[in-house]
Amino acid sequence: MSVQASPTLFMASASAAVAALSDVITFKRVARLGEDALRRPTGSEMWARAVHLCLRAAARGRRGFTSKADPQGSGRVTGELIQHLERLSLVDFGSQEAVARLEKAIAFADRLRAVNTDGVEPMESVLEDRCLYLRSDNVVEGNCAEELLQNSHRVVEEYFVAPPGNISWSKLDEKQPFPHH
């Protein structure tokens, strides 16, 4: 079963994997560094960075997260980690190529560590200075069952049809376990 890969989703899964190893991921405010300032990382770079942290922590055991740039780690993503991330996010990491691309993205994102963020307040979201709009409690939407049901592959009497119970793992389980480096 293939699910559209979402960078934010994968980043979340990776960041949780890291959190499980008691590292903390924070997005530091990128200070104004002038023209050669790092551009804001894209989604893929963000999750790559998260996975990178995770793998380094796995390689070197638990240690605290520092803001100083660390020397390059092994740059390898273990088979076990891939399996774990695949289960969490339902993203299919079928090929060796995909993993290599991931490792390259991790290395690219690592450049973020060059920024000194000592004493900088972590940002929660790019919207954190905005005002949260409050909508009044009126009914203005709905009544479009027909339209919505058109999106569904299978429909039974105005209900969406899904596989029984939880999403089936059978496809994932049937695959060969990914070769461990």
Place this chain on the structure above:
Amino acid sequence: MAAPMLRWCCPGRRFAFARVGCGSCHRRGPPTGSTSNGKRGQSTVAQQPHITAQKPRKGEREWAAVVGLEIHAQIASNSKLFSGSQVHFAAPPNSLVSFFDASLPGTLPVLNRRCVEAAVMTGLALDCHINRKSLFDRKHYFYADLPAGYQITQQRLPIAVNGSLAYSVSVGRKPSQMVTRTVRVKQIQLEQDSGKSLHDDLRSQTLIDLNRAGIGLLEVVLEPDMSCGEEAATAVRELQLILQALGTSQANMAEGQLRVDANISVHRPGEPLGVRTEVKNLNSARFLARAIDYEIQRQINELENGGEILNETRSFDYKLGCTVPMRDKEGKQDYRFMPEPNLPPLLLYDSGSLPPGADPQQVIDIDRLRERLPELPRVTRERLVRQYGMLPEHSCALLNEVGLLEFFQSVIKETRAEPKKVTSWVLNTFLGFLKQQNLAVSESPVTPSALAELLDLLDRKAISSSAAKQVFEELWRNEGKTPAQIVAEKKLELLQDLEALEQLCRSTLEAHPHVVMDLKRGNPRAINKLIGLVRKATLGRADPTAIKEVLERQLSS
């Protein structure tokens, strides 16, 4: 003060190994080690009362159970938490679903002001600290009724924290022996509800209805300060009453507006807490206590037989009356919490911090909400006791039935009868008839005015109390007659003619000299026989107390 009254019934008797009774509810005096509140009852916070064995064998020690609750209450609002589709219980499948609820790409959440107010009011009613800034997060898990693959909730910084909920349990046999317990409220958070799945095992498929997806929920997390099913059920009941009084949720468990998950563990007092299990699918007030007690007993049995408790999620099977493991939830769930990127922090203000010139529609003032809080059940009960001189258990009973308090207050307004009489009639006669025919107050054939009129007749001594009961039965038949009409029709008026009564008494005394002799010899119950005879002679239209008075006067002369 008095919260829903709790009749203790020992769960131990239900199970084969009847070794557990909730000792806390059996204690007569103040629980050891607690601080007394002085004035009314004793308050215990985070008390772990001991569960004592019913018939302890030699050398056996006690067990203590620890119960925490996560309660989800559907917010009573017109539209959903983050979208403008309608909130309604029964509607054609998928008809109350917006593009956002179906998680179509390109849609964004827009927060509903009413839901935020509901959360703040609930937090204030439970004495919580309201966080001036709270944040929204995504909780990821895959399930067919969660179309986005994540639920928007408040994990890092919820809207309200650190409150308390007080409830009363009865200790001992008399209903007047009640003790107030408190359970700490860890937090209250806003989150989305998921859709509904109907499992069609025959065709191996699940049918999904998203009408419920996106409805605002208040999750109220209660700390593990409770020690048995009855305490948990009473706490839930009190929370239900509070939510209904505030109007923030209808909290009807039958309609799925209030759902409870319990975290249960057992341990020996003095030792560290045991492994806990989570029991889900507790959607019935009736089975809540039973399910929790079953799980406590199951854990005790397991441990006493040398087994161990797994940290798992279980479900309560109503038909079998036991908890069963939920296969879908094996292993620890990894929810991958992340900040919701589409929602800025939620900022709340009070009158001191309101930004000047702000659009009133866009800011929420906690102080204004606090002023507008309606009377809470605890305060209502105390007021009823004070104002009408009724017993605490009566005020509990009045609040326990939907609409009963309003009925009572309507009658009080229209009648001249004493409040105690009204209380007694409403709680005994009226409620008795309702329960017999399984009717709600709103379905009652007797209106408050009718009852008020009847009580006026009784108060004026125009009819006797037994005649009043007859009239009430007639009224219940709902044939459109007023009490006065029924009294006239059935000739139930009390004999007002004192002279005739005197005459009847005199003639009865003359006709039954041996009874008079019996009375004069000192048998006090002989007077009742005489009263009975006079009543028969008056065709039941004379007031027994009046008869007694006349007879005694005549006998003494």
